[in-house]
Amino acid sequence: MRFSVFLNARSMSPAEDGRLITDLVDHATLAAQSGFEAVFMPDHHFNGYMPVASDSFILAGYLAARLPDMHFGFSVVSVPLHHPVRFTERVNVLDHLTKGKLLVGVGSGTTPEEMIGFNVDYRDASPLAEKNLEIAEQLWAKRMDDPAVLIDNGPYQGRVLQRITPTPYGQNHARLMPVAMKEASARRAAVNGWPAFIPAFTPPKIGGTEPFVHVKKYFDIYKGMLLDAGHSDAVVKDALSWTTHTYQAVHVAESDEQAREELEVILKSYQAAVEREAEFNARAESNEANTKTDRTPNALTDDWIGTWCLYGSPETVIEHLKPYAELGIGNVLCGTTTGPLTEERLRLGDQTLRLMGEKVIPALKGL
Template identity: 25%
Template structure:
């Protein structure tokens, strides 16, 4: 079992932004120095759901502060919100900065606030994600001597005359992943040979999903060594709250979900004029607005012993990498650090002692 720390801190307002980002950086550095294998960073804008917004820039900043070999996971970048040439450049430059220790995951996103702010139509997010990825991949493969590449998306167009610069650390592109929660996306990801990022489901759903992914990798013609490496770094993401007792952890989790739910309802109320906004509110699966379901499917909550048992259940289902979020629902620095401290002090050592963690 590998672990990465997932960085997605929420903010209530501008007065909180700087201390939250400073705390986020400190947690990432402390976790990786304590033996956590990677850092996962996501992309959200304008809604307060993610304070730092630009995951490529924050990853580049962290690259010089964490141990060599730390894996960086963009979980995720949203292609439809980017110019595909700039996205290709960002992927390659970050791959160089991290010396090839990078997996860039992609997803369609979902928040209508984000699409509105960046001038995108959310009703075409899925088809445009796949189209933008195709444009980006063709640009990454282009050599200077190749004919000009005339490209277009639903929102812009251009002509690539030379090549994407810089090249990636080892090849023309870094390693890629897709984040998905449905069978069609899982099969697409496996056949393409990308890593699989998934979340917000129980063990009984994740186990078959990984089996389907493994079968799709084989159908794609990939050999056993390739498949094993993909399974090593594919991830399942969970929000984690750890306290001394299960009751204390669950009570704190419910309080965090209540505040997150109120915040989401406020943001969604601003987007009723946006096409498909009602559907977009649920594209990421379960929501804190449904606390019982969110607690069951999106979170790992309890005492250190309970959290260890829950992680072991995922390991038995075939999960080799879990990406864990310790700062969720407008926690204070002390509240977030309490979960991380208990994980590093009482949960992580059990997996190390049992030989159940792996490095790069």
């Protein structure tokens, strides 16, 4: 079982943005020193949501120079917000900078506010993402003398006459990581021999207290497709070793009581940030094309904590994760900076990294 750190911290004012970036660089460095194998970053825009996420490709390139042994990933790139030419180019550049240690999570995005900033209708996000990924594959495959690739996808237009540079680092482009919730997404990952994100809920409900039931359902479907795809044992092993289950908030302390007490402090601050963001997002929901169909539940409820949180003493966390390791989950993505990144929040996040590195990771790494 691998462990990765998720740089998902928020900023609450312009004055905090610069310090947040510096603090997350230091946090990622501590994660590398503590036995984590990858750094994952989100892709979000506006509202002080996640400042490093406004261009996480740049941050990944910077961190790759500082942490050359780490893998780097995105959870996830909002594909409708990227021109397919820029998407393929940036993936290839980062593929080289990481020496092939790149995992590109892909999805259709989150809030109407983000979509409006890029001239995208929220209701068109999914088909726009699918078409952008189809175009990206054409661009990656195009040789210099092949016919032009025509781009005609909503706000994204163009005609590529030559080829994308640089070429991918390896024989194929960097691994993409769909979310294995829809059959088409699970099959895309499986057919290509890519890892996948394995969700712990089934819409329309996006929380609950039995996450393993959902994880097993989606993992078994994805693994079955992967085994049926006819890949070599090496490809299957690599894909499963990076197949990822995500916890938005991971917190480890010396005792279960301390961990729960500190987690509630973290989640209260996180919930306040979410409510602030919801006020801004509501301004974007001014017509049918830009209205969300789901709502994030309160982070202090048992449903949210049950699905999205991993917390406790090192011993409790180890016992919680053993069934996931036995199932075959290859990578646990840990949100260790969830919420506004105050000085105290950073201290608690660093505490989690150290205890994970000292006790949790050594106990589970061989499973």
